[in-house]
Amino acid sequence: MTRLQPARWVRWAPWLALAALLGLPPLVSAWLSPAGVPQGWLLACLAQAATMIVFALSYNLLLGETGLLSFGHAAPAGLGALAAAHVFNHYAIPLPLLPLAGGVAGAAVGAVIALVAARRAGTAFAMITLGLGELVAAAAWALPDWFGGEAGVAIDRASGPTLSMVATAAPWTFGPDRQAYWVIAAWCLVASATIRVLSRAPFVRLANAVRDNPVRAASLGASPARVRTAMIVLAASFAGVAGTLTLINVELAAAESVGMMRSAAVLIATVTGGTASFFGPVLGALVWVAFSVGVASVSRAWMLYVGLFFIVVVLAAPDGLAGLVARQRAALARHGWRRCSAYWALAALAAACGALALVLAVQRAYALRFGDDAAGAGLAMLSTRAAWGLAAAIVALMVVALWMARRARHAVRVLDQQERLDQLDRRKEAT
Incomplete structure (x- = not known):
């Protein structure tokens, strides 16, 4: 039996981590549960993460691979989910095949978008997609028969054909949350692997050329408009798959799913994770779910925290969290663990102190504004002396941060200076 090379282990590590993230928590939760059933809240969180991963990866086909900034990516996702809901309610289609219907509908929406926007790039493309997204959002309320109005279009997962996984086992009706979750998790892995294969295909390399220099690509015989059209359709098809996974999770395709809020969410997730790395959007999707589910469950200021975190990432790591991790890995390879540990400890302490000061200040403000409805409502009932003490603690934490x-930063400069000296020494030895 041959051992895998370290480089191959590194290549497969993110995929193993993604599979473990989607598979191990439900299995452990079911093993610990007396009824042998995973916790419902855990399945809901993981299903949202799986859906957002596919959504962010589809968006990166536009932004990262083709250089197209879209403000209307929720349109193919929402319309694909709505089309899949109508198909499921009118035809006997198995639930595991429903994302295919959503993907086809999303591709059709992408083709319509491409007819209008594929000849443009940059700001013009962004403004066109913004207008198209707002047009679809307005149509959601003007066409209640299709969009379902305020109630949306609901489905019943158990109303479709059942599926027998093993001949001797009970058939899956997909009514229980755990059965629907395994469908979502499987589609997340399949869609992610398919996007990975596509991202390494020669045609996507042509899309990279159009992104970097459309004039030169056109001079070599490639039509930038046709390349953008194909990438828009591909991205929209996977967005339709992501929208259908949300439909399977919540059993509802709502009119809000085509709104600007969802387009902004996928943009923030993708840019936060990093567009240059394939797993950057995956990381950004997990961060977004952590804020929208975890932080939102304890504080109504979660959108404020998302905005501040996004600003910090854009300023401190323009290439996203994946780029930051790659740079730290390179620094570790150059300088070693002992030299990097001091810088990492200082940076972690600075981030922790700054974050704690920010949370105390924001929660104090929200507690004063919303009273008992806000998390940390006790901060609104502080005495005058305690309030001044809290203010002093916030200032002290900011100073320490x-x-x-x-x-x-000084430690980074010392490391860079030491590296230059080492390079000079090696050059002298070589001569």
Whole structure:
């Protein structure tokens, strides 16, 4: 039996981590549960994460691979989910095949978008997609028979054909949450692997050329408009798959699913994770779900935290969290663990102190505004002396955070200077 090379292990590590993230928590939860059933809240969180992963990867086909900034990517996702809901309610289609219907509908929407926007790029493309997205959002309320009005279009997962996984086992009706979740998780892995294969295909390399220099690509015989059209249709088809996975999870295709809020969510997730790396959008999707589910469950200020975190990432790591991780791995390879640990400790302490000061200030403000409805409502009932003490603690934490950040930058400069000296020494030895 041959051992895999370390490079191959590194290549497969993200995929193994993704499979473990989607598969191990439900299995462990079911093993710990007396009834042998995973916790419902856990399945809901993981289903949202799986859906957002596919959605972010589909968006990266536009932004990362083709350089097209879209403000209307929710339109093919929402319309694909609505079409899949109508198909499921009128035809006997198995639930595991429903994302195919959503993908086809999303591709059709993408073809319509491409007819209008494929000849443009940059700001013009962004504004066209913004207008188209708002047009679809307005039509959602003007066409209640198709969009379902305020109630949306609901489905019953158990009303479709059942599926027998093993001849001796009970058939799957997909009514229980755990059965629907395994469908979502399987589609997340299949869609992610398919997008990965497509991202390494020669045609996507042509899309990279159009992204970097459309004039030169056109001079070599490639039509930028046709390349953009194909990528828009591909991205829209996977967005339709993601929208259908949301439909399977919540059994509802709502009119809000085509709104600007969802387009902004996928944009933030993709840029936060990083568009240059394939798993960057995956990381950004997990961060978005952590904010929208975890932080939102304890604080109504979660959107404020999302905005601040997004600003910090764009300023400190323009290439996203995946790019930041890649740079730290490179620094570790160059300088070693002992030299990098001091910088990492200072940066972590600075981030922790700054985050704690920010949370205390925001929760104090929200507690004063919303009273008992806000998390940390006790902060609104502080005495005058305690309030001044809290303000002093916030200022002290910010001062410590700034001092730690300055020391961390100094440590980085020392490492860079030491690397230059080592390079000079190696050159002298070579001569």
